[in-house]
Amino acid sequence: MKKIVVDLLGSDNPPALLLKGALEAAAETNDFITVLVGNSDEIEAAVKSSGIDRKKIEIADARDYIKNTEAPTAVLHGRENASLSVCYRILSEDPDAEALVSAGSTGAVLVGSIYKLGLIENVHRPALASAFPTDNGGQVCLLDCGANVDVKKGMLVELAHLGSAFCSALLGKERPSVSLLSVGTEDKKGTLFTKDAFEQLKNSRLNFVGNVEGYDILTGKTDVIVCDGYVGNVVIKLCEYMGKATALRAKQLLREHGFEGTDALMHDLYREYDYNNRGGAIMLGAKKVVIKAHGAATDETILCCYRMAAQLAKNDLVNRTAKIFSEFGA
Amino acid sequence: MKKIVVDLLGSDNPPALLLKGALEAAAETNDFITVLVGNSDEIEAAVKSSGIDRKKIEIADARDYIKNTEAPTAVLHGRENASLSVCYRILSEDPDAEALVSAGSTGAVLVGSIYKLGLIENVHRPALASAFPTDNGGQVCLLDCGANVDVKKGMLVELAHLGSAFCSALLGKERPSVSLLSVGTEDKKGTLFTKDAFEQLKNSRLNFVGNVEGYDILTGKTDVIVCDGYVGNVVIKLCEYMGKATALRAKQLLREHGFEGTDALMHDLYREYDYNNRGGAIMLGAKKVVIKAHGAATDETILCCYRMAAQLAKNDLVNRTAKIFSEFGA
Numbered sequence: 082m083k084k085i086v087v088d089l090l091g092s093d094n095p096p097a098l099l100l101k102g103a104l105e106a107a108a109e110t111n112d113f114i115t116v117l118v119g120n121s122d123e124i125e126a127a128v129k130s131s132g133i134d135r136k137k138i139e140i141a142d143a144r145d146y147i148k149n150t151e152a153p154t155a156v157l158h159g160r161e162n163a164s165l166s167v168c169y170r171i172l173s174e175d176p177d178a179e180a181l182v183s184a185g186s187t188g189a190v191l192v193g194s195i196y197k198l199g200l201i202e203n204v205h206r207p208a209l210a211s212a213f214p215t216d217n218g219g220q221v222c223l224l225d226c227g228a229n230v231d232v233k234k235g236m237l238v239e240l241a242h243l244g245s246a247f248c249s250a251l252l253g254k255e256r257p258s259v260s261l262l263s264v265g266t267e268d269k270k271g272t273l274f275t276k277d278a279f280e281q282l283k284n285s286r287l288n289f290v291g292n293v294e295g296y297d298i299l300t301g302k303t304d305v306i307v308c309d310g311y312v313g314n315v316v317i318k319l320c321e322y323m324g325k326a327t328a329l330r331a332k333q334l335l336r337e338h339g340f341e342g343t344d345a346l347m348h349d350l351y352r353e354y355d356y357n358n359r360g361g362a363i364m365l366g367a368k369k370v371v372i373k374a375h376g377a378a379t380d381e382t383i384l385c386c387y388r389m390a391a392q393l394a395k396n397d398l399v400n401r402t403a404k405i406f407s408e409f410g411a
Numbered sequence: 412m413k414k415i416v417v418d419l420l421g422s423d424n425p426p427a428l429l430l431k432g433a434l435e436a437a438a439e440t441n442d443f444i445t446v447l448v449g450n451s452d453e454i455e456a457a458v459k460s461s462g463i464d465r466k467k468i469e470i471a472d473a474r475d476y477i478k479n480t481e482a483p484t485a486v487l488h489g490r491e492n493a494s495l496s497v498c499y500r501i502l503s504e505d506p507d508a509e510a511l512v513s514a515g516s517t518g519a520v521l522v523g524s525i526y527k528l529g530l531i532e533n534v535h536r537p538a539l540a541s542a543f544p545t546d547n548g549g550q551v552c553l554l555d556c557g558a559n560v561d562v563k564k565g566m567l568v569e570l571a572h573l574g575s576a577f578c579s580a581l582l583g584k585e586r587p588s589v590s591l592l593s594v595g596t597e598d599k600k601g602t603l604f605t606k607d608a609f610e611q612l613k614n615s616r617l618n619f620v621g622n623v624e625g626y627d628i629l630t631g632k633t634d635v636i637v638c639d640g641y642v643g644n645v646v647i648k649l650c651e652y653m654g655k656a657t658a659l660r661a662k663q664l665l666r667e668h669g670f671e672g673t674d675a676l677m678h679d680l681y682r683e684y685d686y687n688n689r690g691g692a693i694m695l696g697a698k699k700v701v702i703k704a705h706g707a708a709t710d711e712t713i714l715c716c717y718r719m720a721a722q723l724a725k726n727d728l729v730n731r732t733a734k735i736f737s738e739f740g741a
Contacts, residue, residue, distance in 0.1 A: 273561050312641065320625075
């Protein structure tokens, strides 16, 4: 049976909380064995007391993790017993292991995905993508969210292909619409860099539908939005902050005006924008599914990330991507 | 007496609506004569019926305006009778005319500010800045908001000086704190471009306090945020959209759950994020105060923009800026 590997260390929260989420995820799936990486004694005890079918679980021992202050390359050498190193060893040695969920150091997750898993042929750089809820009830895939802050000519088109494959696998859309983030919706609007990308996207096999601007990101008018990792990173953080801040402001206003019983509802609204509780970002381009959960991941985060990993593994993200990129070779 | 020139044409809304806002503004100020540019017959009639002191008003006739589809350089030649051309003629000929408020073509406003007013010595390009309300009750000045989407090396430092002078004049802060928009708060985070700007800002005379990320833009932890016009444009549009969308979602949720009487409150919240109703963007770097109101400007927009223009003219934005930039000469 296929396996999903969950790194229980490296979050700001206690491993036991992440383990709780991973066990919930393991309990609800019948398609994957869950490989739990962390303190094996504690995991074994928790699995036993959870009553989950022991055959659905594998355990790999790790007592330490790679810190954010360490060089990301520590995942390649020198920290063989750190949890993320153990995860990548399993993923690289076990062909059944299809996906990773980790809240550990972003840099180390990235380095591991490149050098331990390897990139899909003709992919030059992994990308970091996020899926946001949109105001029409759907989702939009935004990339790059910060893995590539200095993008070179041609990279946005590669990002667009990665994003299109991701959107297909996540949302089941065969030909997702792809847009370019710009300063206006007109074809001629943009920077020298986006204008160049516009022409390349227009001439690609993608379902490219043109420019979108800041007003359009969360409307749901497009499936995939591509941009460089600098603006993408600003956008995801701003979206999260603003949604929460506005919900808090609504809660405060309602209180000030004596409306009672509305707190819980406004808290729900607040949580709608708490993207950390909805899932994680995905590293696209590697030969396995890699989900980077937020550093402040909770049990709920891990559950959401696991579901995303399962969805992407089932819908064959890696092979979809490989098929697209095979057309760029030779 | 000093004068503020208001262009009544070129908005998506009827000139009569903009005139209403301009007359309200004129009525409340005792520091400026208001120069109204538009259909002089209609203006004269409206002034008369408003009961406003006629000595507070000057009228210049214009029956047509430069459209967004026209070349912005039309403001320089070929469209001498268009309202914006008339405005710039007054501003360039009348030394008492200190400020312009226009909802017309952004490109034409920009071109006019460069070639009809001229740039302050040592300023290379005008910038577009916005002031946003922050969650701690203050305001933050963000620039560039779209006038400079392709920024060259060194331009962010120039933007920072323009923004610092703007913030001083608008908020009365002597040494506003200036931040650089990046992908993390650490000094080393950013693109090659922002890292270079970081070093220049650190070595400038500005009160530079380091990097901010997407989470920080609206917290009020900094007075001025500089970034290129591409990301700045995405940010202002996203902020406006998200605030409104979240407020609408709150309204909808409250309705669905049977809370009555909350609509008006949520509508107030919605309007808090309607930056168009709060004022306009300002073109910095020109030898007079130039406020670009939103293309969908209403009476309220014009009133807000007028107040901002008056504040900046009173607080001597242009001379403050000139003083700062004089240090960069020779």
